[in-house]
Amino acid sequence: MSGASVIVEDQSLVSRLDRIFLKLEAFLNLIGGLAIFLIVLLAVANILGRKLFDTPVNGYIDWMEQFMAFFAFLGISYCQRFGGHIRMDIVVGKLSRRWLWLTEAFSCLLMFGISLILVFGAYSHFERAYVNGDSSFDIGLPTWPSKLVVPVMLAILCLRLLLNIWGYLRAFYFNLEKPAAVPMIQSTSEQAIHETDGLTDNNNDSDKNTKV
Amino acid sequence: MIEAFLSVEPIEMGIWITAFMLLMVVAGMRVAFAAAIAGFLGLLWYFTAKFGFERAFGVAVKMAGTIPHSKVSSSALSLIPVFILIGFLAYYAGLTKALFEAAKRWLGWLPGGMAVATVFSTAGFAAVSGASVATSAVFARIAIPEMLKLGYDKRFAGGVTAAGGTLASLIPPSAILVIYAIIVEQDVGALLMAGFIPGVVSALIYGALVVGLAMMNPKFGPPIKGYSLSEKMKSLPPTLPIFFVVAIIIFSVYGGWGTPTEAGSLGAFVVFIMAVINGMKWHNFRDAVMEAGKLTVMIFTIIWGVLLYVRFLGFVDLPREFSDWIGGLEQNPFITLLFILLAYAVLGMFMDAIGMLLLTLPVVFPAIIALNGGPDVTAAESAFGVSGTGCAIWFGIIVVKMAEFCLITPPIGLNCFVVAGVRPDLSVQDVFRGVTPFFIADVITIAVLIAFPAIVLWLPKLTMGIQ
Amino acid sequence: ATEWSVSLWSKRRAFTEHVEKLAELVSEKTNGEFKLNISYGGLSKNKENLDGIAIGAFEMAQFCSFYHKDKNPSITVTELPFSKNLSLQDISDISLKIYQHPIVKKDLARWDATLLMPSPLPQYNIIGVGDTPESLAEFKGRRLRGPGGITNVMSKLGAVKTGVAANEVRQALDAGVIDTVAFAPHAHMAFGSIQVGKWATTNLNLGTGECPVVVNTLALESLKPEFHKALMDSVPEALEYYINNYENNVVGKYEALLEEKGITKVNFSKEQTLELQALSEDVRQQWIKDNSKRFKAKELFEYMQSLVSEKHMESRVAEYKQISAF
Numbered sequence A: 001m002s003g004a005s006v007i008v009e010d011q012s013l014v015s016r017l018d019r020i021f022l023k024l025e026a027f028l029n030l031i032g033g034l035a036i037f038l039i040v041l042l043a044v045a046n047i048l049g050r051k052l053f054d055t056p057v058n059g060y061i062d063w064m065e066q067f068m069a070f071f072a073f074l075g076i077s078y079c080q081r082f083g084g085h086i087r088m089d090i091v092v093g094k095l096s097r098r099w100l101w102l103t104e105a106f107s108c109l110l111m112f113g114i115s116l117i118l119v120f121g122a123y124s125h126f127e128r129a130y131v132n133g134d135s136s137f138d139i140g141l142p143t144w145p146s147k148l149v150v151p152v153m154l155a156i157l158c159l160r161l162l163l164n165i166w167g168y169l170r171a172f173y174f175n176l177e178k179p180a181a182v183p184m185i186q187s188t189s190e191q192a193i194h195e196t197d198g199l200t201d202n203n204n205d206s207d208k209n210t211k212v
Numbered sequence B: 001m002i003e004a005f006l007s008v009e010p011i012e013m014g015i016w017i018t019a020f021m022l023l024m025v026v027a028g029m030r031v032a033f034a035a036a037i038a039g040f041l042g043l044l045w046y047f048t049a050k051f052g053f054e055r056a057f058g059v060a061v062k063m064a065g066t067i068p069h070s071k072v073s074s075s076a077l078s079l080i081p082v083f084i085l086i087g088f089l090a091y092y093a094g095l096t097k098a099l100f101e102a103a104k105r106w107l108g109w110l111p112g113g114m115a116v117a118t119v120f121s122t123a124g125f126a127a128v129s130g131a132s133v134a135t136s137a138v139f140a141r142i143a144i145p146e147m148l149k150l151g152y153d154k155r156f157a158g159g160v161t162a163a164g165g166t167l168a169s170l171i172p173p174s175a176i177l178v179i180y181a182i183i184v185e186q187d188v189g190a191l192l193m194a195g196f197i198p199g200v201v202s203a204l205i206y207g208a209l210v211v212g213l214a215m216m217n218p219k220f221g222p223p224i225k226g227y228s229l230s231e232k233m234k235s236l237p238p239t240l241p242i243f244f245v246v247a248i249i250i251f252s253v254y255g256g257w258g259t260p261t262e263a264g265s266l267g268a269f270v271v272f273i274m275a276v277i278n279g280m281k282w283h284n285f286r287d288a289v290m291e292a293g294k295l296t297v298m299i300f301t302i303i304w305g306v307l308l309y310v311r312f313l314g315f316v317d318l319p320r321e322f323s324d325w326i327g328g329l330e331q332n333p334f335i336t337l338l339f340i341l342l343a344y345a346v347l348g349m350f351m352d353a354i355g356m357l358l359l360t361l362p363v364v365f366p367a368i369i370a371l372n373g374g375p376d377v378t379a380a381e382s383a384f385g386v387s388g389t390g391c392a393i394w395f396g397i398i399v400v401k402m403a404e405f406c407l408i409t410p411p412i413g414l415n416c417f418v419v420a421g422v423r424p425d426l427s428v429q430d431v432f433r434g435v436t437p438f439f440i441a442d443v444i445t446i447a448v449l450i451a452f453p454a455i456v457l458w459l460p461k462l463t464m465g466i467q
Numbered sequence C: 001a002t003e004w005s006v007s008l009w010s011k012r013r014a015f016t017e018h019v020e021k022l023a024e025l026v027s028e029k030t031n032g033e034f035k036l037n038i039s040y041g042g043l044s045k046n047k048e049n050l051d052g053i054a055i056g057a058f059e060m061a062q063f064c065s066f067y068h069k070d071k072n073p074s075i076t077v078t079e080l081p082f083s084k085n086l087s088l089q090d091i092s093d094i095s096l097k098i099y100q101h102p103i104v105k106k107d108l109a110r111w112d113a114t115l116l117m118p119s120p121l122p123q124y125n126i127i128g129v130g131d132t133p134e135s136l137a138e139f140k141g142r143r144l145r146g147p148g149g150i151t152n153v154m155s156k157l158g159a160v161k162t163g164v165a166a167n168e169v170r171q172a173l174d175a176g177v178i179d180t181v182a183f184a185p186h187a188h189m190a191f192g193s194i195q196v197g198k199w200a201t202t203n204l205n206l207g208t209g210e211c212p213v214v215v216n217t218l219a220l221e222s223l224k225p226e227f228h229k230a231l232m233d234s235v236p237e238a239l240e241y242y243i244n245n246y247e248n249n250v251v252g253k254y255e256a257l258l259e260e261k262g263i264t265k266v267n268f269s270k271e272q273t274l275e276l277q278a279l280s281e282d283v284r285q286q287w288i289k290d291n292s293k294r295f296k297a298k299e300l301f302e303y304m305q306s307l308v309s310e311k312h313m314e315s316r317v318a319e320y321k322q323i324s325a326f
């Protein structure tokens, strides 16, 4: 259950770097997911505290808002690693192999460009909050930590995009059929079967008895 | 050359930038980033025309840089990850499969039985899930493999799952109805209540559609027969937790326990406890939060990417132009309403539902209320036959149904992308093709809701005393 | 022609009428050569209007200081509870003077912002659901949503400060998340607390919100002299228009709604007011303590205090004159 695409792995340098980098990305995405679970716990604590002890969590809304940036951004590079950011592949799916890899590389280059621009813009947003001061509505939490998450995660996304560009250019240069370390448009039935098998293997017992 | 470029009218540039964004989307650029690039270039053009390039570049970079953080750090949006998480936890807790199994045993005998079961189990799951895309993602994993094994057309299997997912946004709890209520400052409880009957009506129409299609096409896919009554009864207890969660959410929102976010969180927590009781291991939980985290990031990235583009539209004042144009029309209000809904259908072709509502409602909602005769008008004196408050609720349900409709329309209907994303054997265009009949059914549903506002307003009138 | 972008939020309402009037006046005085293009929420989120001014993305914006007190610590001084009943004109005059204080100018200069005019709001009052409080002690355990000054005082009586976004207030009241909310009259109407409230205070006098209109300093300085003059000359008239509108239309409508909905009025007695005043003193001292690290908080506070007393004396004298005229 690792995501939308199965990423080919081999012994090439780009693939080895990809796997090392994935460890960092998966860790960050896990933290992001746990942050969602944490706001669930926070809301439960708030509702119980209010109903049972007349003491809601102090600054509940402020904490929620500060959390938002964490789960909105911590997984951004992980999502890209698996090609999870949505797109339309109707047209590019029709391209010949080499043209496809070149188009993909160019598309990643544009993504790299806008992400890099946003790294600087988001950093300046953080910097204003850090230098001039900024605080949340109710309990005056500093907002800079949550603002810092954005440029940091976008910078990590930039590194991932560089790996993608490298992977696609390598695929273009060597005319590879199944290049390593890049998300590919998937339509083959082998991969479908592979994914379905993975699902049933991974599920817990309560799911087993519902097979046809 | 540059002079000519800079002297373009802002509205015209808005249209050019929009066309450029669509071109990038069609060329396979990931949607969030295509929108962000378009938005940034638009801002850069706007500020260059105003200040000259040297100063404009810094201003555009900094303005663009405020948006990702600004747009995601709103506590109202916290409902979205919570409802996504609840969906994944319910999946790992076996609740979704239990629901699907029960629907299969009770409804499988119908023509196209497995697809009917998919429709009604997505409707049932809608009662614990507030997010359409999450519902489609979950059922793409459960229902599609079973339909394929029985020989259903893979495109239709994808389509029914994508369409079924949209039911989550009408049947309470619903994240998007909450967003609507917040934007137009209406009572969330009344809106959630109002969504219930239209949601059920939509599910019935989908179900009837599947039965009709199956009866016309013998190669459609076989019904599932032969479950004894005791086998049918046995399938029910595993679904009880869902009813328990529904009860919690209803008591929270209508019984004064807490806000929708809190209710959703309480629901998520209960599903989590049940998953633990059902034997969820750490690695299942880790998978659930990893998947929920990834899907949340995907949705939030689109939200801020589209809103970066919307910010550019704000600077060139395109939304106001639109409202002036609507306000200037001298014709039957129903015709105007029709135009507005058509505009939503067009916008929905290239914007996500949340971005679309965020962009348009501040402009469109007052126009609709004014068209009806003002916020304090009585039903008898109004243009649409609904009171001021009633109109706010009624239009909310219609516009959310409309936004849901856009989740299954090309080129960027999110539900279809999610189904295709989860199923490597399905391309997006496969799913779009499979969803076409549901697309037509939705048009009929929307027409029915417009013609008979009572379908929307009966329940909130009964339970919450809305006039 | 010079065009300025103006970033407001939500929609046109009593709270934004001075900006609308300003745009009208400036355009008139310059024969349409200098235009203020007002946008409601299209250019920025309200909490980031100061960021947009600092960036230079738009030239004029409105914000409220209690949204982010660390961005603008100095002007929160006007939100402190002074337990004095002042007219909107008084509040407006005081804010305009505070804006000229060097500490305040320096504070806003960090955002390249120059304070242009206030959006004077009357004293906030609390609307609540549940039992009408018969004494101050009965505020204990009530979950209150409001700006810092008021909630800090009320929490000393045992009220629980509970954060809810303004547009969720109505629903939070329905759901029991909060049971009391402190707003200016226009906000009680805009956010629906008046629709569900059972009782309302009439003389809380524990402070109000400071919501200034600012301009980007560079943009202001680089205006043509005649445009600059047109802008500055229009401020008093725009404020006068705002105050008239607020007093005649909003306050009246609010009072009428209180009657219409049969909302019980809670009028604090002299003793209760004195008690609240005593509690306010702690809050004021705390403000000085918290801000002393950043600027000469005591100096600014004392200046504010003198302005309030001055206005209070003026109105007492006016009252006295009216009485003695008989």
Ligand code: NA
Residues within 6 Å of the ligand: B125, B126, B127, B128, B129, B130, B131, B167, B168, B169, B170, B171, B172, B173, B174
């Ligand atoms: Na739902």
Ligand code: NA
Residues within 6 Å of the ligand: A186, B419, B420, B421, B422, B423, B424, B425, B426, B427, B428
């Ligand atoms: Na696919």
